Amino acid sequence: MPTVITTAGFRFFFYSNEHLPKHIHVEKAEKTAKFNLEFVELIKSSRCNASELKQIRNLVEENQELLIQKWDEFFSN
Template identity: 55%
Template sequence: MPTILRILGFRFFFFSNEGSEPPHLHVENAEAYAKFWISPVELASSYQLNAKELNELRKLVQEHKSLFEQKWHEYFS
């Protein structure tokens, strides 16, 4: 489970067995969770996150999109 980034109490990561899916990442904080597709940035699913938190996470994914794509391709190549 490679962790790519930790920011604002959230951990951005992907599972090592998900290379067959399009690039995406998981985000968690305590009991809250979300999954975002990376390109284009789009929410795939979420649990116990409100709209404000999801908007902030979407902005962070967009802001760090290049890093997430790079790490995804490095890991699954």
């Protein structure tokens, strides 16, 4: 489970056996979310409230280029 970034208490990561479309998993304590990277949108979440999902979405948008770059680097090997 490569961690790409950790910010605002959230860990952004992907699993080593991922599939398309490009997406990122996010966790903080027992809260999780999964966002599409190419067209930033929520795929699913568990235990996150609306405020947290908005914060995560903003972080994904702010780091979108880096997250896609890290996906491409990891899965091109």
